[in-house]
Amino acid sequence: MARLAGRRALFAVPVLGIVTFGVFAIAAASPFDPVKAYAGTAGLSASQETLDQLRANLGADEPLVTRWWNWLTSAVQGDLGDSSALRQPVADVIAERVGWSVLLASAAFLVAVLLGGVLGVLAARRPGGWTDRAVTSLAYTLEAAPPFWLGLLVMWFFALKLGVLPAGGLTDTGSTVVTAGQVARHLVLPASVLALSQLPWFVLYVRQGVGDALQEDPVRGARARGLAERTVLLGHALRSGMLPVLTLVGSRVPELITGALLVETVFSWPGIAAATVEAATSVDFPLLAALTVLATIAVLVGNLLADLLYGLADPRVGFDG
Amino acid sequence: MRARSIRGMGTLATAAALATVASACSAPGEGESGGAATSAVVGIAYEPETLSPLLGFGKDGNSKIFDGLLTHDADLKLKPALAAALPRVSDDGRTYTYALRKGVKFSDGEPFTADDVVFTYETILDEKTNNPSKGELDAIESVEAKGADTVVFRLKYPYAPFAERTVLPIAPEHLAGGQDVNTGSFGTKPVGTGPYRLAKWSKGEQLVLEANSGYWGGLPKIERFTMAIIKDDDVRATRLRSGDLDGAILPPNLAKAFQGSGQKTYAAKSFDYRTVTLPTGNKVTGNTAVRRALDIAVDRKAMVDGILEGAGKVAHGPVPTDSEWFTEGTERTYDPKKARTILDAAGWKPGKDGIRVKDGVRASFPLWYVSGDKLRQDHALAYASDAKKIGVEVEVQAGTWEVIEPRMPKDAVLAGGGSPADPDFDQYPLLRSDLAGDGFNNMGRYDNATVDRALKNGRESDDPAQRKAAYDTVQRELVKNPGYTFLTHIDHLYVVDDRFGELSTQVEPHDHGLAAGPWWNVEDWRP
Numbered sequence: 001m002a003r004l005a006g007r008r009a010l011f012a013v014p015v016l017g018i019v020t021f022g023v024f025a026i027a028a029a030s031p032f033d034p035v036k037a038y039a040g041t042a043g044l045s046a047s048q049e050t051l052d053q054l055r056a057n058l059g060a061d062e063p064l065v066t067r068w069w070n071w072l073t074s075a076v077q078g079d080l081g082d083s084s085a086l087r088q089p090v091a092d093v094i095a096e097r098v099g100w101s102v103l104l105a106s107a108a109f110l111v112a113v114l115l116g117g118v119l120g121v122l123a124a125r126r127p128g129g130w131t132d133r134a135v136t137s138l139a140y141t142l143e144a145a146p147p148f149w150l151g152l153l154v155m156w157f158f159a160l161k162l163g164v165l166p167a168g169g170l171t172d173t174g175s176t177v178v179t180a181g182q183v184a185r186h187l188v189l190p191a192s193v194l195a196l197s198q199l200p201w202f203v204l205y206v207r208q209g210v211g212d213a214l215q216e217d218p219v220r221g222a223r224a225r226g227l228a229e230r231t232v233l234l235g236h237a238l239r240s241g242m243l244p245v246l247t248l249v250g251s252r253v254p255e256l257i258t259g260a261l262l263v264e265t266v267f268s269w270p271g272i273a274a275a276t277v278e279a280a281t282s283v284d285f286p287l288l289a290a291l292t293v294l295a296t297i298a299v300l301v302g303n304l305l306a307d308l309l310y311g312l313a314d315p316r317v318g319f320d321g
Numbered sequence: 322m323r324a325r326s327i328r329g330m331g332t333l334a335t336a337a338a339l340a341t342v343a344s345a346c347s348a349p350g351e352g353e354s355g356g357a358a359t360s361a362v363v364g365i366a367y368e369p370e371t372l373s374p375l376l377g378f379g380k381d382g383n384s385k386i387f388d389g390l391l392t393h394d395a396d397l398k399l400k401p402a403l404a405a406a407l408p409r410v411s412d413d414g415r416t417y418t419y420a421l422r423k424g425v426k427f428s429d430g431e432p433f434t435a436d437d438v439v440f441t442y443e444t445i446l447d448e449k450t451n452n453p454s455k456g457e458l459d460a461i462e463s464v465e466a467k468g469a470d471t472v473v474f475r476l477k478y479p480y481a482p483f484a485e486r487t488v489l490p491i492a493p494e495h496l497a498g499g500q501d502v503n504t505g506s507f508g509t510k511p512v513g514t515g516p517y518r519l520a521k522w523s524k525g526e527q528l529v530l531e532a533n534s535g536y537w538g539g540l541p542k543i544e545r546f547t548m549a550i551i552k553d554d555d556v557r558a559t560r561l562r563s564g565d566l567d568g569a570i571l572p573p574n575l576a577k578a579f580q581g582s583g584q585k586t587y588a589a590k591s592f593d594y595r596t597v598t599l600p601t602g603n604k605v606t607g608n609t610a611v612r613r614a615l616d617i618a619v620d621r622k623a624m625v626d627g628i629l630e631g632a633g634k635v636a637h638g639p640v641p642t643d644s645e646w647f648t649e650g651t652e653r654t655y656d657p658k659k660a661r662t663i664l665d666a667a668g669w670k671p672g673k674d675g676i677r678v679k680d681g682v683r684a685s686f687p688l689w690y691v692s693g694d695k696l697r698q699d700h701a702l703a704y705a706s707d708a709k710k711i712g713v714e715v716e717v718q719a720g721t722w723e724v725i726e727p728r729m730p731k732d733a734v735l736a737g738g739g740s741p742a743d744p745d746f747d748q749y750p751l752l753r754s755d756l757a758g759d760g761f762n763n764m765g766r767y768d769n770a771t772v773d774r775a776l777k778n779g780r781e782s783d784d785p786a787q788r789k790a791a792y793d794t795v796q797r798e799l800v801k802n803p804g805y806t807f808l809t810h811i812d813h814l815y816v817v818d819d820r821f822g823e824l825s826t827q828v829e830p831h832d833h834g835l836a837a838g839p840w841w842n843v844e845d846w847r848p
Contacts, residue, residue: 031721031723031724032721032723033722033723036722036723038451038453039453040370040453041831041832042377042453042454043453043760043761044738044761045454045456045738045750045760045761045762046453046454046456046760046761047456047459047756047759047760047762048759048760049456050453050455050456050760051453051760053448054451054453057448057449057451057503058451082501082503082504083504084451085370086370086371086524087370087371087373087376087503087504087508088371088504088506088508088509089504092506092509093524096524097524097525152555152556152559155556155559155560155563156559159559159560159563159565160559160562160563163563163564166565167556167559167560167563167565168549168551168556168560168565169526169527169549169565170523170526173362173527173547173549173560173565173566174360174362174529174545174547175529176520176521176529176531264525265552265553266553266556268525268526268527268549268550268551268556269525269526270523270524270525270526271525274524274525275524275525
């Protein structure tokens with residue numbers, strides 16, 4: 001187990017190197033100009049001299065490889081550089097925001113996995129039955145619903161019609177202190193929307209996995225031995241049916257991050273997503289690279305976790321494969 | 322770890338999730354905003370990158386956290402703020418002397434002195450400072466402190482509207498001086514002399530201001546002023562409706578839905594124009610007859626009614642028709658028939674496809690707008706359809722500024738701008754021939770010697786009558802040879818809860834600052 005993790009960590013080094021270089025290369029090739037982005041509307045009335053001076057100050061005139069190498073060497077020494085888009089050190093930008101994104105994403109993920117598991121098993125129990133049909137069509141409908149629209153919809157319903165939950169923000173608008181109770185209440189809608197947008201995959205996979213497992217010999221045998229339906233379903237079918245889902249858990253991380261981006265926008269959630277968009281459109285190399293590294297690490301850890309869980313859930317799967 | 326313990330963890334996680342949901346549902350309505358009228362929460366669409374005046378925050382004055390030497394009243398007249406009085410100007414118009422208000426303290430308790438003023442201006446002008454608006458202070462030759470409470474500016478050339486530039490917020494040297502001006506913590510933890518101090522800035526979510534108890538202008542009644550940052554228009558409207566916000570800026574179609582529902586709608590007049598550049602480098606748009614024909618062929622009234630839903634005014638030039646700087650008699654009447662006559666007389670004859678041709682040149686040119694800007698897109702399409710009616714083809718195209726910029730010498734652009742403080746701020750960079758193509762200045766490469774002279778007179782003379790005459794000349798020249806087709810001036814709409822009473826708005830520039838809208842004077846609200 002430790003060997004698997006160690007090997008993956010070692011492997012992550014060149015991956016991160018290549019990914020950051022890719023980000024620098026793509027950003028450099030993009031039509032966006034960091035100086036224009038930095039200047040914003042002020043740039044529309046700035047003279048060429050001011051713009052040239054900005055370009056020199058921001059180091060935007062250096063070649064791509066130099067910029068990447070400078071960033072990489074100082075990042076390795078712990079200095080992530082300064083964000084030009086947000087006018088503060090990258091480390092500060094990330095420290096301010098990443099916690100809220102992690103909270104949102106993990107709450108949503110948890111809900112999606114649990115709810116998806118329950119609904120999937122219910123649907124798989126009697127394929128073609130009305131529960132199955134209801135759950136499956138719900139899953140397809142949700143799959144087709146854009147998270148942005150879903151966000152507006154729940155905001156309209158819960159905040160406007162019922163008035164039971166806040167419409168956005170991290171705390172009550174106007175409050176300067178962040179309390180756990182407030183955050184929890186403000187977390188409900190965005191986390192639910194994010195969870196709903198992730199839900200279809202889990203539901204459909206669990207339904208398929210458990211459904212297939214129910215057809216397998218060991219389950220049929222268990223049934224034949226007269227074991228209770230509950231034991232058969234949860235003890236036998238779910239256990240082998242969960243395996244593909246575990247892989248899915250790992251591979252869903254990237255989509256969770258992009259989903260969070262939309263949800264954070266709708267609910268004014270002060271997470272990392274808005275900063276990511278800002279970093280990308282203003283060709284803010286240091287911030288963009290740091291965020292990409294973070295996202296890449298999240299994906300790698302997600303995959304590692306999936307593999308570890310796989311091994312734990314089914315001892316026949318080794319850790320050295 | 323075995324499968325059993327995983328199941329155990331699952332149970333624990335379920336319990337934790339349920340607990341979260343339960344606690345979340347238990348206290349609806351608790352801590353609702355509103356109620357006491359000592360606080361206000363408004364929704365804004367724009368978030369500043371920094372709150373440091375050294376990097377451009379609040380450069381047009383009225384930044385709430387900071388004060389400038391001068392500030393504007395409701396009618397945009399200059400009045401003293403950190404200065405004790407309006408500046409003394411030397412006879413040659415090149416020396417401005419400010420006596421400073423005594424006893425002013427920054428909100429951290431440190432006294433405000435002339436050194437802070439010198440520090441602020443010198444830091445902005447420093448070439449290592451990444452302030453994209455520093456060009457606005459080009460006229461400054463030097464700034465120095467005479468004792469603790471006098472500051473003297475010397476200018477490179479006589480510059481009549483200079484006092485307007487000194488609304489720029491003053492930063493404390495003792496805090497902002499010791500750190501990297503471009504990325505230091507002062508940009509997120511600003512301290513100023515203004516009516517409010519920053520209580521909390523949660524990026525992407527909200528900016529909370531608290532009344533500055535030591536404010537020299539008296540303690541504001543609204544003790545807490547929160548600006549929720551909500552970029553999406555629909556979300557802002559929804560949160561306003563849910564009672565989460567007391568006010569918000571909204572586009573016209575969404576603002577309409579709030580009429581007569583316990584909220585008041587304020588339409589702030591603005592200098593914010595939309596115009597079409599007619600570059601001299603293009604054989605069609607560079608032709609004076611075509612420019613003049615287009616100028617009277619566009620139905621500006623229809624644009625105001627259709628595109629702006631009435632929230633705006635027709636624009637006959639950079640100066641709005643209700644401004645004191647507007648020149649009577651330069652209104653263009655919508656007259657496509659006369660436009661056709663002008664083109665006929667100039668030799669632009671209709672070709673086979675209805676598009677006019679002269680000397681083998683088709684009366685056709687591209688018009689660019691910034692992609693994603695619905696308002697500009699609508700203006701561009703309306704312009705093209707009006708032009709079509711007189712036999713001029715306008716091909717509307719969308720792109721980012723990066724795509725548009727290299728094409729500006731030859732292609733038309735749907736541009737916006739406007740600055741109410743002084744006609745010089747807008748018109749000089751827009752129309753001076755020697756600034757043609759300098760960055761985004763004079764995008765249309767307009768070249769008119771009479772206008773050049775008038776613009777120079779306008780900025781150098783301090784006699785109001787002479788200045789008025791200069792800008793009259795500019796506007797009349799723009800009738801004879803319009804380098805731009807000015808279309809509309811846009812109102813900015815705000816919806817605010819009734820309980821704050823009757824509020825006012827200032828005439829607003831093209832940019833939306835934090836302190837635009839009815840909350841421009843939130844420190845004076847008396848609900």
